[in-house]
Amino acid sequence: xxxxxxxxxxxxxxxxxxxxxxxxxxxxxxxxxxxxxxxxxxxxxxxxxxxxxxxxxxxxxxxxxxxxxxxxxxxxxxxxxxxxxxxxxxxxxxxxxxxxxxxxxxxxxxxxxxxxxxxxxxx
Amino acid sequence: xxxxxxxxxxxxxxxxxxxxxxxxxxxxxxxxxxxxxxxxxxxxxxxxxxxxxxxxxxxxxxxxxxxxxxxxxxxxxxxxxxxxxxxxxxxxxxxxxxxxxxxxxxxxxxxxxxxxxxxxxxxxxxxxxxxxxxxxxxxxxxxxxxxxxxxxxxxxxxxxxxxxxxxxxxxxxxxxxxxxxxxxxxxxxxxxxxxxxxxxxxxxxxxxxxxxxxxxxxxxxxxxxxxxxxxxxxxxxxxxxxxxxxxxxxxxxxxxxxxxxxxxxxxxxxxxxxxxxxxxxxxxxxxxxxxxxxxxxxxxxxxxxxxxxxxxxxxxxxxxxxxxxxxxxxxxxxxxxxxxxxxxxxxxxxxxxxxxxxxxxxxxxxxxxxxxxxxxxxxxxxxxxxxxxxxxxxxxxxxxxxxxxxxxxxxxxxxxxxxxxxxxxxxxxxxxxxxxxxxxxxxxxxxxxxxxxxxxxxxxxxxxxxxxxxxxxxxxxxxxxxxxxxxxxxxxxxxxxxxxxxxxxxxxxxxxxxxxxxxxxxxxxxxxxxxxxxxxxxxxxxxxxxxxxxxxxxxxxxxxxxxxxxxxxxxxxxxxxxxxxxxxxxxxxxxxxxxxxxxxxxxxxxxxxxxxxxxxxxxxxxxxxxxxxxxxxxxxxxxxxxxxxxxxxxxxxxxxxxxxxxxxxxxxxxxxxxxxxxxxxxxxxxxxxxxxxxxxxxxxxxxxxxxxxxxxxxxxxxxxxxxxxxxxxxxxxxxxxxxxxxxxxxxxxxxxxxxxxxxxxxxxxxxxxxxxxxxxxxxxxxxxxxxxxxxxxxxxxxxxxxxxxxxxxxxxxxxxxxxxxxxxxxxxxxxxxxxxxxxxxxxxxxxxxxxxxxxxxxxxxxxxxxxxxxxxx
Numbered sequence: 004x005x006x007x008x009x010x011x012x013x014x015x016x017x018x019x020x021x022x023x024x025x026x027x028x029x030x031x032x033x034x035x036x037x038x039x040x041x042x043x044x045x046x047x048x049x050x051x052x053x054x055x056x057x058x059x060x061x062x063x064x065x066x067x068x069x070x071x072x073x074x075x076x077x078x079x080x081x082x083x084x085x086x087x088x089x090x091x092x093x094x095x096x097x098x099x100x101x102x103x104x105x106x107x108x109x110x111x112x113x114x115x116x117x118x119x120x121x122x123x124x125x126x
Numbered sequence: 127x128x129x130x131x132x133x134x135x136x137x138x139x140x141x142x143x144x145x146x147x148x149x150x151x152x153x154x155x156x157x158x159x160x161x162x163x164x165x166x167x168x169x170x171x172x173x174x175x176x177x178x179x180x181x182x183x184x185x186x187x188x189x190x191x192x193x194x195x196x197x198x199x200x201x202x203x204x205x206x207x208x209x210x211x212x213x214x215x216x217x218x219x220x221x222x223x224x225x226x227x228x229x230x231x232x233x234x235x236x237x238x239x240x241x242x243x244x245x246x247x248x249x250x251x252x253x254x255x256x257x258x259x260x261x262x263x264x265x266x267x268x269x270x271x272x273x274x275x276x277x278x279x280x281x282x283x284x285x286x287x288x289x290x291x292x293x294x295x296x297x298x299x300x301x302x303x304x305x306x307x308x309x310x311x312x313x314x315x316x317x318x319x320x321x322x323x324x325x326x327x328x329x330x331x332x333x334x335x336x337x338x339x340x341x342x343x344x345x346x347x348x349x350x351x352x353x354x355x356x357x358x359x360x361x362x363x364x365x366x367x368x369x370x371x372x373x374x375x376x377x378x379x380x381x382x383x384x385x386x387x388x389x390x391x392x393x394x395x396x397x398x399x400x401x402x403x404x405x406x407x408x409x410x411x412x413x414x415x416x417x418x419x420x421x422x423x424x425x426x427x428x429x430x431x432x433x434x435x436x437x438x439x440x441x442x443x444x445x446x447x448x449x450x451x452x453x454x455x456x457x458x459x460x461x462x463x464x465x466x467x468x469x470x471x472x473x474x475x476x477x478x479x480x481x482x483x484x485x486x487x488x489x490x491x492x493x494x495x496x497x498x499x500x501x502x503x504x505x506x507x508x509x510x511x512x513x514x515x516x517x518x519x520x521x522x523x524x525x526x527x528x529x530x531x532x533x534x535x536x537x538x539x540x541x542x543x544x545x546x547x548x549x550x551x552x553x554x555x556x557x558x559x560x561x562x563x564x565x566x567x568x569x570x571x572x573x574x575x576x577x578x579x580x581x582x583x584x585x586x587x588x589x590x591x592x593x594x595x596x597x598x599x600x601x602x603x604x605x606x607x608x609x610x611x612x613x614x615x616x617x618x619x620x621x622x623x624x625x626x627x628x629x630x631x632x633x634x635x636x637x638x639x640x641x642x643x644x645x646x647x648x649x650x651x652x653x654x655x656x657x658x659x660x661x662x663x664x665x666x667x668x669x670x671x672x673x674x675x676x677x678x679x680x681x682x683x684x685x686x687x688x689x690x691x692x693x694x695x696x697x698x699x700x701x702x703x704x705x706x707x708x709x710x711x712x713x714x715x716x717x718x719x720x721x722x723x724x725x726x727x728x729x730x731x732x733x734x735x736x737x738x739x740x741x742x743x744x745x746x747x748x749x750x751x752x753x754x755x756x757x758x759x760x761x762x763x764x765x766x767x768x769x770x771x772x773x774x775x776x777x778x779x780x781x782x783x784x785x786x787x788x789x790x791x792x793x794x795x796x797x798x799x800x801x802x803x804x805x806x807x808x809x810x811x812x813x814x815x816x817x818x819x820x821x822x823x824x825x826x827x828x829x830x831x832x833x834x835x836x837x838x839x840x841x842x843x844x845x846x847x848x849x850x851x852x853x854x855x856x857x858x859x860x861x862x863x864x865x866x867x868x869x870x871x872x873x874x875x876x877x878x879x880x881x882x883x884x885x886x887x888x889x890x891x892x893x894x895x896x897x898x899x900x901x902x903x904x905x906x907x908x909x910x911x912x913x914x915x916x917x918x919x920x921x922x923x924x925x926x927x928x929x930x931x932x933x934x935x936x937x938x939x940x941x942x943x944x945x946x947x948x949x950x951x952x953x954x955x956x957x958x959x960x961x962x963x964x965x966x967x968x969x970x971x972x973x974x975x976x977x978x979x980x981x982x983x984x985x986x987x988x989x990x991x992x993x994x995x996x997x998x999x
Contacts, residue, residue, distance in 0.1 A: 039137065040144040058141065058167050062134070063176040070180065083147050087140035088133075 024056065024064050026107060029073065029092065029100040036079075038087035039065060065090060073099050134177055138170060191513075195520030203524060209493055210525065212890070213486045217529025219883055220482030221571050222536030225564045227475040229541045230548045231468050232563065235461050240376050242316030246415040248279075249459040250428060252407075256448035264411050265442075267404040268435065272411070275431045278419035283307065283314030286409040287381045288392050289657055291852055294360030295349060301657045301852045302344075302384040304362065306392045312339075314414045315376075321345075322356040322371030329388040336367030336391045342375040344384035367391045379460050380410045404442040405783075412456070425453040441783070444706075446719055467873065468548065474625060474880045481621045481884050483575050484614040485891040486529075487582045490522065491611055492898040494582075519580035526579070530572035537564060547872045582610070611895045612931055618891045619935020619976070622884040623968055624943040629881035630964025632874040639867055644806055645799035646695060647737025648860040650686075652833040653694040654825045655854040656844065671848060672822040676729065678843050684830045689732040690822035695801035695859060696866045698824070706782040707812060710789070712768045720782040723764060723810040726801075727820025732813075733759075733796050735828045736859075743775045743794030750815040757815065759794040763808040779812065790814065804863050833858050881968075885975060888935075893979035896928050900983040907987050908995025917988035924987045928980030929973075936969050 031037065031045045042065075043056045068074045073096030079089045092100070142163050149159035179186045203210045241247055250272075252262040264272075264284070273282050285307050292302045309327035317324065320342065329337045340355065349355055358369050367387055389395045399406050415424055432451040436443045443449045454462075494501070501514055509517075541559065656675070676688045693703065706720045714720055730746045733739070741762055750757055758779060765774035774795060780787035796813070800806040816822050829836050834856070841853045857865070864871075900907070907920055943965075 038140065038144070040141045044148075059169070059172050059176065062137070062173050063180045066177060066180045081140075081144060083144060085140055085143045085147065086136075087144065088137045 023107070024060060025068060026100070026103040027054075027056075028061075028064060028068060028090075029096055029103065032074070032090060032092045032096070033100065036089040036091040038079075038081060038089050040087070041081075042090070068096070072096075130177075130181055131174065134174065138167075138173065142167060192516060192520060195517050196524060198517070199521040199524045203521065206493065209489055210528075213489055213525050214528045214532055216482045216485050216887055216890075217526060217572070217575060218532035218536055219887070220479040221530050221533030221568050222540055223478050223880070223883070224475045224571060225534060225537035225568050226540030226544045227468075227471050228567050229537070229559065229564050230544045231472055233545075233559075234468060234548060235465065239457055239460075240317070240374060241456065243414075244316065244457050245455055247314065247316060247456040248413050248415065248421065248424065249454050249456050250411045250413060251452050252432075252449055253452055254447040254449050256444075256446045259447075261410075262449065263407045264409045265404050265407045266401055266409065268407075269409060269411060271435050272428065272431060276413075276424075276427055278416050278424040278427045279413040280416040280419075281310045281314050281414050283311035283412040283414075284409045285311060285380055285412070286395070287383065288363075288394065290363040290385070290387075290391075291657060291850065292360060292362060292385070293850065294358065295352075295355065297348075299850045299852060301655075301854060303381060304338075304391075305381060305383045305386040306389055306395055307386055308389065311386075311412070312373075314412050316414070317376050318374050319371040320374050321353060322369070324371050324373065325386070325388050329390075332390055332396050334388060334390050336362065336365055336388065337370045338362065338367040338385050338387040338391065340369060340372045341378065341384055341386065342373055343378070345372045348384070362387060362391050364393060365391055377460055379456075404439055421453070421455060428453055444719055471544075471548075471876065474628070474877060477621045477625055478880055478884055478887075479571065481618045481887050481891075483578065484617045484621075485887050485894075486525070486575070487579055488611055488614045488891055488894055490518075490525075490579050491582050491614070492894065494518065495898075495902065515580060519576065522576040522579035526572035526576035529575075530568045534565060534568045537568070544876075547876060608899065611898065615888075615891050615895045615931045616935040616938060618884075618888040619932055619972060620939035620942055622881070622888040623936050623939030623972055624946065625877070625884045626881040626968035626971060627939075627943055627965045629874065629877040630968050632870070632877050634964050636867065636870045636874045639804055639870060640863070642805045644695070644804065644859075644863070645738060645797055646859050647828070648863065649858060650828050650830075650833060651736055651859050652827045652829060652836060652840075652856050653697070653859060653862060654827065654840065654856045655694070655823065655852070656825050657823055657852050657854070668821055669817060671851075672729070672816070672825075674847055675825065675844050678847070679825070679827060679840055682836065682839050682843065685827055685836065686830050687731055687735040687828040689735040689826045690729040690816060691732055691824050691826060692727055692816075692820055692822060693801055694824050694857075694862060695799070696804055697855075697857075697862050707779050708782040708787070709768055710778040711773075712777075721764070721768070721810055723812045724801075726811055726813050727816045727818075727822075728813050729816050729822065732826065735826050736799075737828075738799050739797045741795045741797055743792070745794060746813075746815040748817075751817045756788060756790040756818055757793045758790040759796055759813040760792055761809055761811040762795055762798050764810040764812070765792075765795045767810070790818075804866055885972065888972070889975045889979045892928055892931055892976045893982060895931070896924060896980045897983040897986070899927065900924060900987045903987075904990055904995045907990040908992050911990060911992045912996065920990070921984045921988040924984035925977065925980055928976055928984070932973050932976040936972060940965065940969075 027046050028042060031042050031049075034045075037045065039058070039061055043058065043061055046054055046056050065074065065076075069076055069090070073093055074090045075093050076088050076090050078086060081087045145163035145166065146156075146159045149162055150156055154162065238244065250264075251260075252264060252268075253260055254262050263286075269282065269284055272279075285305050288304050288306050289301055290304050291299050293299045307325060309325055309330040312324040313326075319339070322339075324339055325337060328334065338360065340349070345351060345355070355369050356371065359366055360369060362385070373386065394400055400408075413424070415421065429451050436449060501517075504514060504517075656672075672690045676690060679685060680688045692698075703725050704722055705725050707723050708720050728746070730748055730750070733745060740759075742765075743759070746757070746759065760774060760779075765772075768774065769777065775792055777792050778789035779792065780789045798806065798809055798811075800809045802809075814820065825840075827833070827836060827840060837856045840856070844851050844853050910920060911917070
């Protein structure tokens with residue numbers, strides 16, 4: 004009983020593949036500047052609650068991306084009148100997003116061909 | 127907290143606030159919303175941690191990896207307790223010795239003096255190489271000449287030492303050593319008072335009031351820092367003086383004095399001899415460079431002025447003496463006697479450190495060979511060369527840090543010992559303390575050692591057949607490792623040999639000094655200082671006082687004889703008691719001068735009391751008085767040198783430079799004694815009766831039984847005649863010699879200690895190498911036994927290996943030591959190549975110790991169980 008419930012929970016929440024968080028952050032920020040909480044919520048909402056970003060990974064990732072020059076941060080006021088740090092995509096960040104997106108589609112394509120090979124369909 | 131972190135806290139705060147607000151908007155209770163948001167967020171500290179990694183990147187990774195390695199190293203070292211403690215103690219000895227010696231070197235040679243602008247303060251002295259005098263000091267006419275002619279020196283300060291009986295401060299009369307100085311002395315020295323004032327030019331001249339400054343040490347040690355001493359009147363010898371101030375703590379130079387007083391306190395300084403006699407030298411001279419003048423300019427001017435002075439007064443500077451002027455800065459002057467010995471000590475400490483390091487390197491190397499399998503596994507699992515090296519570095523860091531800590535704890539007591547030792551050469555050594563610079567030195571040495579040690583072992587490389595390392599269960603030695611172990615062991619033996627030979631040389635020297643025949647009866651004669659200044663008057667009264675004291679002490683039980691004189695052998699400076707004499711019937715060869723002889727006024731029975739045989743003629747008697755014929759006794763060397771025909775007795779002699787000759791008839795010849803050198807040299811000595819010339823100040827008492835048992839009764843007897851009379855330093859001649867030899871004994875002791883430590887470490891090293899070599903070759907021994915070797919053959923084989931290491935080490939050490947001594951002697955002048963005997967002795971000790979040390983592993987080799995050894999592979 005309990006195992007099936009745990010299985011159900013596992014199915015509901017997917018582990019992020021290593022290295023994809025950076026891409027998701029960049030992608031989210033394409034819509035405009037956002038603060039850390041907003042980024043997390045956006046990823047969650049757009050994945051239909053399947054992807055949940057841990058804050059323990061989110062903030063180090065944000066700072067890492069900023070250090071590489073793909074993001075820029077500045078303090079601002081949120082809609083709720085709360086002081087928050089807003090992250091914005093830089094030109095280098097946009098270029099990086101394009102690169103990552105290319106890499107990602109190649110990866111998806113490659114993995115797809117392995118998982119669903121042509122002979123398998125003949126079977 | 128760094129700005130980055132505060133920023134992060136604020137960002138997290140914003141995040142939480144938004145999350146909470148969102149939950150409340152969704153209809154949650156504020157409390158539950160807050161808890162929920164916090165729970166969802168997770169542990170804030172973890173974010174900080176991962177953030178640091180983002181911020182500091184590579185450094186953070188490296189530090190974390192090192193921390194992990196250090197934890198690992200700690201665990202694995204705790205398991206290897208024997209190795210760990212050996213390494214730590216060895217390193218501690220090496221580092222502690224270096225730290226202690228370094229402290230002393232720093233305080234003596236490197237630390238600035240309290241004197242203002244000490245580099246512009248110079249010390250001037252006259253040398254007379256021709257008569258072997260390094261410091262002739264100056265007479266007042268000489269000083270006045272220099273003062274009036276030299277322009278590059280802004281001011282001169284002069285200082286002479288006088289013993290005064292001090293009565294005052296409500297204490298017993300005591301004899302103090304006082305400096306008598308001119309008014310500009312303190313200004314020239316650049317010293318300040320801690321209380322009251324110092325002396326100024328207003329205190330100069332015979333008309334000034336007596337004024338005295340107390341040294342800080344005297345004020346602290348004797349007067350308990352009593353602030354009310356200022357303004358008190360004290361009796362100094364025949365006169366009085368007012369205490370005007372206390373000097374700041376400073377290097378007591380040129381003499382350790384208790385009091386520094388102005389010229390008027392010393393009648394002698396005002397007398398005609400002092401003021402007008404160019405040869406009456408007893409004053410030391412300091413100068414402060416004039417503004418803009420350099421040391422070179424001052425030296426050049428002083429030397430040229432001095433040269434013209436010598437030309438103008440040929441009577442005061444004999445050509446043979448070669449009187450010359452030397453000018454050094456004050457810091458150099460006070461450091462120079464200690465420099466040689468300190469540099470030698472530093473070198474010895476450095477050698478001990480090298481020995482300690484190579485021994486530790488050996489142990490670590492052996493350990494790493496035992497760990498080869500482990501390292502090979504790690505390499506096979508993907509650990510790179512860097513990671514393996516880091517593991518080793520972490521381990522050696524832990525070991526060296528522990529060694530350094532223990533070493534610095536050792537340094538504290540060692541500094542005290544070393545400072546007391548070095549104080550014999552330079553008073554500044556007493557200032558030595560353990561402080562931060564020593565800690566840095568220790569840390570630096572530990573770091574150097576640990577990096578070196580981490581690069582000693584060979585790593586299992588990926589190219590090599592890793593399988594071999596993985597397969598074997600027992601350690602296996604590669605030729606490379608074996609060679610390194612042997613090189614380290616040889617290094618230790620070589621270094622130990624140098625130290626031991628050096629120590630052996632010092633011990634041999636000391637032994638020669640201590641056992642040399644002096645010509646005196648060393649054990650039964652008590653020498654006592656009975657300073658005449660206390661009696662106040664001098665002349666006839668002093669003579670009567672001594673005559674009476676001699677008579678009464680002679681009547682005490684267990685006293686075999688009493689005599690008076692002016693010089694306690696070796697203890698009293700006697701350079702002033704040396705004059706040129708002319709002898710009837712002796713004509714100096716062309717170009718030679720009349721002989722310079724020691725002049726020693728003594729009482730009757732002096733020779734009998736001190737055990738010096740009279741070889742011809744008679745002793746002085748109480749009938750040799752001022753109003754009878756002037757007589758003298760000469761030493762055997764003098765008689766033989768001047769009168770080779772043996773007809774010295776009844777010849778006449780007189781002072782060659784002393785105005786109208788007053789001839790004395792030689793009435794006796796005594797055996798040679800040398801009261802200036804503990805190793806006797808032929809001495810030309812003229813003795814005269816105290817009653818005819820001289821002022822007694824020393825009593826010699828020959829005792830039956832223990833001489834020191836007589837001290838109380840002798841003191842009582844003297845005080846019964848004169849209550850204020852000082853009775854000081856009663857010592858047998860043997861102990862006087864021992865005291866004079868203290869620096870030599872300390873030298874020998876300290877170097878022997880270093881040699882001993884080195885020997886110990888080196889022997890442990892050799893034994894360790896052999897033990898390891900045996901344990902790594904059990905299989906080989908097993909095979910040898912199986913094919914017919916006898917156990918005793920194996921034993922001999924291992925002993926031979928030890929002997930080879932020792933011989934190679936001793937040979938290397940002998941070459942190295944010889945070169946070192948040659949180099950040292952060109953720089954230091956006084957260093958000597960050790961004689962054959964200490965070197966052979968050191969070699970024998972080392973060889974013996976090493977053979978004994980190799981016996982244990984050798985015995986183990988001979989007891990290898992064939993079957994077990996073969997099966998274990």
